[in-house]
Amino acid sequence: MSGTTFGKGCHLHLIDGSAFIFRAYHALPPLTRKSDGLPIGAVAGFCNMLFKQVEDNKGPDAPTHVAVIFDHSGMSFRNEMYDQYKANRPPAPEDLVPQFPLTREATKAFNIACKEVEGFEADDIIATLACQARAAGGRVTIISSDKDLMQLVGGGVEMLDAMKNKRIDSDGVVEKFGVGPDRVVDVQALAGDSVDNVPGAPGIGIKTAALLINEFGSLEELLDRAEEIKQPKRRQTLIEMRDQIELSKKLVQLDCDMELDFTLDDLEVMEPDADTLMTFLTEMEFRTLSKRMADRLGVEAPAIPEAPAAAPVSAAAEAPEAVPFDKDKYECVRDAAALQVWVDRIRERGWVAVDTETTGLDEMVVDLVGISLCVEAGEACYIPLAHKAGGDDLFGGEGLSEGQMPLEEAVAMLKDVLEDPAVLKIGQNMKYDAKILHRYGVDVAPIDDTMLMSYALHAGLHGHGMDALSERYLDHTPIPIKPLLGSGKSAITFDRVPIEDAVPYAAEDADITLRLWQAFKPQLHQERVTTVYETLERPLVPVLAEMERNGIKVDRDTLSRMSNAFAQKMAGLEAEIHELAAETFNVGSPAQLGEILFDKMGLEGGKRGKNGKYSTGADILEDLATEHDLPRRVLDWRQLSKLKSTYTDALQDHINPDTGRVHTSYAQTGASTGRMASTDPNLQNIPVRSEEGRRIREAFVAEEGNVLLSLDYSQIELRILAHMAGIETLQQAFAEGQDIHALTASEMFGVPLEEMTPEIRRQAKAINFGVIYGISGFGLARNLRIPRKDAQGFIDRYFERFPGIRKYMDSTVEFAKEHGYVQTLFGRKIHTAEINAKGPKAGFAKRAAINAPIQGTAADVIRRAMIRMPGAIAHLPARMLLQVHDELLFEVPEAAVEETIAAAREVMENAADPAVHLDVKLVVDAGRGKNWAEAH
DNA sequence: GCTATCACG
DNA sequence: GACGTACGTGATAGCC
Structure with a gap:
């Protein structure tokens, strides 16, 4: 076949690779490679599609030419026209990111042409090739369901939705857009596209757009004669928004005239090479597909070892012993050529573990000293950037050591990969490294964080520092930092550590981080905490980083x-x-x-x-x-x-x-329940209860012309308890906005609400709090300073009146004893290690088990609100500054106060939805003032 | 480095 | 029958 020129009788298949990966990812259950947990679901779906393609090569409607087209990562020429183009796209899910390069490998392994062009989208390449093929008199099938491609249909070009196996010709386009393929861009220009963030004309959708285009014949005609439109609102929009509509048309119009460095003839169908393809499928550990492909190619199916038995929960035993730690193998990167090799390896891999070394611990102040990278267990490097020469030399004391590349150059070289949405950056406590790099102009994304993974997996079992995790899960003791820095008065900063000592220490940190990631990644799914990690931990990192950077005056x-x-x-x-x-x-x-x-x-x-x-x-x-x-x-x-x-x-x-x-620092993994902890300084315990103490809050002020805004959840833990325990009396009281402590008192002591005294209410309030903490007679007695048997009497009466609460407590403890953990409404697990202990420890563990789901669910709710908040206030000049467990503090210009309160309250009150529907509504109180004392 | 104390939700 | 208790945090000072 080779050597024929594309023309009449030829049939070109153009596969929209990028779109297919996303559809495969979302349509298929998350699948991981058994041997190492590499996420592989989308690659599997992709390969099945390619297999079908190869099968089709022998079918009746066989293509003569075929290519898979990918989006090139990064910006396209459309971003130069309109910087908001595709700006509201969420970043790719982190377990999809490493699969992008693998799908390209797969395409090549199937011996199918694999094309992408920098600065252009896959759609433009497809358009150019389709136009060329049509001009040459051939047929084209575009395998995609992207409606943007429908403008290309007609004249021998058709689309095929591979997942639904549905062909779309000109009639199909009319069905979808109400106009023929030649007017699709006109309709899209008017209707806009929220997915790609194409603005269009506000208030006009596809239906209206098609109506107008059919009436006037074309978009240009319509815009020129807009005065003739009868509906006043529509007329006004089209006249006022003309520029935006014309821009939208440019955004949706595909480029048919791209210059390509290949021709249609280069896309001729080729049989896969059996060796190459089988090697790839075996590496991916696709059993069924390997077998089918081997049959198809007439070769022997390779043996893929069966999956090891389910990993033990205490994972020390399954630590990957295969690659031993060897600090002599770590590389010291000293020039651009060496760094380029690493950059290329990172791109090829699709992920990298990153660690920064700095002159101290305060990210707002310290300087970058070096960066370490790791792409594969055991293979890591350290890039020294600001190590100082030894102090012996009279003049060298302040000078930099020899053999380091300029910091700016290294950062510039790494910026692209560190910001590339197709390259996953893995870190241990990434918030720290991301904040450092932010100060050097790098916005690290997307990220994974082994500390947060451990928190989602192991909260309540142990801490989540790297040293502890390495000991426990890799059976490896990291090189200690103490001998390098010394202690006390003679302690030095990392920039004074000799480079040869810094390399093994720093590179090992990146190595350990990568290995922890490989160990934890499949565990998230097995332990059913992927959603917790993905919705409550990972997206919070940039939000906290911004709050910390904001600080408070x-x-x-x-x-x-x-x-x-x-x-x-x-x-x-x-x-x-x-x-x-x-x-x-x-x-x-x-x-x-x-x-x-x-x-x-x-x-x-x-x-x-x-x-x-x-x-x-x-x-x-x-x-x-x-x-x-x-x-x-x-x-x-x-x-x-x-x-x-x-x-x-x-x-x-x-x-x-x-x-x-x-600028405080939030420890996302600080409390086992899901709460955050604030350190250096702790701004979550600024006095408020005493009059003198509260005055300290007068020193926390807003900038000139601004105010501080405090929004806090009212009684959130009691509301959550009322929901979880299903106490209808309490739920109804919350629904009616009643005084919950007074109601409790009334129910317990039989005092009518109108005769309630502050003293009786105070006692009921103490009981309500006690319930949340896992009440005991002794504790309540001490709190209320009453005899213990009186306190016990109160508790007995409380449970008599609210038997559902006791049931909740008993069943929670029962669950903990059976499973070793308790859960929040959002699925967060809090392990209760000592729940089956004997002696006084048992009491502690029991009360902690009762409290954790309540405190933890409240913590999850405000986390969800915080994650959504930046999007909800993006259009306002407001900044989120602090979180104090059930309170969020904002700073905002006076003019935008009301709008900010409305937007933030909306987010906070609906933060549980749609994951969980609460039987009680959440209520948020708001306050404002020149300082925190007034606002609270 | 440990303990007691006390600030917060 | 004794145990010894409210849940979750962090910072500071004193003292070894």
Whole structure:
């Protein structure tokens, strides 16, 4: 056949490869390669399609020429016309990303032409080839269901929806668009396309567009004679939006005149090479397809080893021993040529584990020192970028070490892959590395994070730091950092570590990260936590990174004045305390205070703790305060001491000199329940309960012309409990907006609501909280300062009135005992390791098991809201700053306050939908002010 | 590095 | 019958 020229009697099949991958991915269950968990579902679907194509080669309607066309990653020429083109496309799912390069490999293995062109979309190549084939008098079948391609139908060109096995000719196009193929672009230009973000004309859909085009004949005619349109609104739109409509037409119009470096003749059908193809299918471990293909090619089917037995849950045993850790194999990348080799390998692989080395831990401040990369277990490199020369040399102290490529050059070379949507970047705590790289102009995406995977898999079992994970799941002890940096006063920063010492340490981190990813990836699916990881963990990373970068403005003068005032008051109290004690001692030392109170002064109630010291906690001092003046003074002194040292003094040190703001760091895996933790500084425990403490919030302020906005969920945990336990009385009370604590009191004590006293309500409130925490008579008694048997009586009465709550508690504990974990409504698992323990530990584990689904579900809800928030407020000048478990804090110009409240409340109140339908509605309260005290 | 204390939801 | 208890966090100071 070879050598024939494309022309009459020839039949060209054009396969829209990129579109097919997405359809295969979404249509098929997630499938992974058994030996290593590589996601492979879309590749399998793709190969089955190619197999059918090869089968067709012998059929009655056999193609003479065939090609699979792919989108080239990155931007197309349409983005230069309109920067929003396809801008609202979500990034490809992370388990699809590594499959892109594999589908190209598959195409080549089937010996089918595989084409893509930088700067163009697959549709344009298809259009160009179809036009060429039509001009030459041949037939064309476009295998795709993309409606954008329908403009090409006619004159021997048809489309075939491979999944539905449906052919579309000119009549089919008329059915879909109401116009013939030659007017499809006109209709699309008017109707727009939300998927590709083509604007079109607002308020006009396909139906109306077809009507107008059929009436006027063409888009140009329509726009010129728009005055003649009868409907006033439609007329106005077409006149006002003319530019946008014309731009839309350019966006949807396919380019039929691309210059290609190949011709139709290069696409001639070829038989697959048996060796190449069988090797590929065997590598992918496709058993059925290998067998069918072997039959078809008349060769022996290769043996593919059976899958190993289901992996044990404690995975230490299944650690991939195959590739031992070998720190001598790690490469030090010192120039552009060496780095280019790695960039090429990364592109070929479709994924890379990345780790950055820096001069410290505060991402807002520290500098990049080097980057390590790993594409395959055992094969990693370190790129030193800012290591300083040894300090011995009088002049070399501040100079850079030899043999490092310029930082800007390395970052520029890596930027493309790090931002490429077709290359997955894998990290351990990626938020840190992404924030560092962001400061060097790189927006890392898409990402996977082994720390978050471990959190989704193992919350409650152990921590999620790399060292612990490596020990546990790879059976490998990482090189410790301590010997490199030293400790205490002589500690150095990473840029002072000699490069030869840095290479094995840094490269190993990337190696470990990649291996952890390979171990965890298939586990997510097996443990049924893929949805948790994909919807509650992975998408939160960029949201938290942005909040942390935003920071919140803190007024140093206000804090400083408060510190001085506290210091004065403390000095006064300290003098009084020493006088009352008749000696001077360190008021801040519980040990010394205990001896004064109980030994010297002989007060009653001294209880010694484990280490023989008297206990002097607030509750004990509170009791003693009725006997003597000293304990009250100590309580006051302690409150001031706390406020001064932890807040008014320490917060000043956290004000970033560049931004004038305080940037906390959120630990996404901090709490086992799904809650976040805030550190450096902790902005989730800024005082609010006491009057003096609350004033510290006056130092958290909005920028000039802005206000702080606080939106918090009202009673979210009780609402979730009412839903989970199915307590209709409570659900109804929430639906009617009643005072839930008063209602509880009324139900329990039989007091009518109108006769409710604050004291009775307070007791009911304590019980409601107690229920959430896994109530005990002892705990409630201590909290309410009532006799234990009275507290037990309250609890008994509560359960009598709300038997569903007890049932919920019992069944939750039962579930935990059987499975070793409990779950939130959104599927998050919290492991309850010690639930079957004996002794006092059992009580702890039981209460934690009862609390975790409630606290965790509330945490999931606000996470969902936070993930949706950037999209919901993108059109507003508002910034999300802080999260405090059930509260979100925003900063917004005064003019946009109402709109922001409406948008944010909408997101928060509906955050559970559509994954979970709650039987109680969620209610969000909003406050605003120049500072956090006013807003809250 | 551990313990006690106390700030928050 | 004793155990020894509210759930989840982080920062600071004292003390070894």
